[in-house]
Amino acid sequence: DTGxxxxxxxxxxxxxxxxxxxxxxxxEHNRLYWxxxxxxxxxxxxxxxxxxxxxxxxxxxxxxxxxxxxKGSFSTLEIQRTEQGDxxxxxxxxSDSGTHWVTRETQYFGPGxxxxxx
Amino acid sequence: xxxVTQSQPEMSVQEAExxxxxxxxxxxxxxxxxxWYKQPPSRQMILVIRQEAYKQQNATENRxxxxxxxxxxxxxxxxxxxQLGDTAMYFCAFMKIGxxxxxxxxxTRLAVRP
Numbered sequence: 001d002t003g004x005x006x007x008x009x010x011x012x013x014x015x016x017x018x019x020x021x022x023x024x025x026x027x028e029h030n031r032l033y034w035x036x037x038x039x040x041x042x043x044x045x046x047x048x049x050x051x052x053x054x055x056x057x058x059x060x061x062x063x064x065x066x067x068x069x070x071k072g073s074f075s076t077l078e079i080q081r082t083e084q085g086d087x088x089x090x091x092x093x094x095s096d097s098g099t100h101w102v103t104r105e106t107q108y109f110g111p112g113x114x115x116x117x118x
Numbered sequence: 119x120x121x122v123t124q125s126q127p128e129m130s131v132q133e134a135e136x137x138x139x140x141x142x143x144x145x146x147x148x149x150x151x152x153x154w155y156k157q158p159p160s161r162q163m164i165l166v167i168r169q170e171a172y173k174q175q176n177a178t179e180n181r182x183x184x185x186x187x188x189x190x191x192x193x194x195x196x197x198x199x200x201q202l203g204d205t206a207m208y209f210c211a212f213m214k215i216g217x218x219x220x221x222x223x224x225x226t227r228l229a230v231r232p
Contacts, residue, residue: 040224045164056218056219105151105216106151106168107220109163112162
């Protein structure tokens, strides 16, 4: 059973460019979450999916951010017209809604994508 | 809205000793989960332990145990026989039952000294 994977692991971009990150959840996990973590802080929720449906979006997710999970498997997070304030670690997590009693609803995290906007 | 507070930004412990990290939270929910996650330097977030609020028994995982006080909204983590590999940032997190988002505290940086 492979864990959550994210690609790329690091991204450096210039202000104003668009970037896209990908997350592959643990297989059979129907829920997928995106968080943002700035240096020295705890992760902050951005959005989450159950299967392909996007169920909640944070106020932090401005119009420049969009996330998709087209077939209920992998997800992408796109940031348009990047700003220096977007520099952060973007974390993806997945969970299962009830198949396994012991681990259900526990979120497992990927390694993150570290974004630096110059 | 839920809030999670970790009042100890940094802690240090001698190898093989015991250390306790504090966490308090605020919620009007009755059914929820509490978690401790560990984030080693430049490495990914790892689940340490999980507690269901409806369970009175405190969760344990090998050297890690919690003291869950529901009425006081307190959820501390005890690490026994500390090891160098325990050096990490530790985050306390809250989640409503039903697949909701995690709400994290600001973290406690733990250093284990040889």
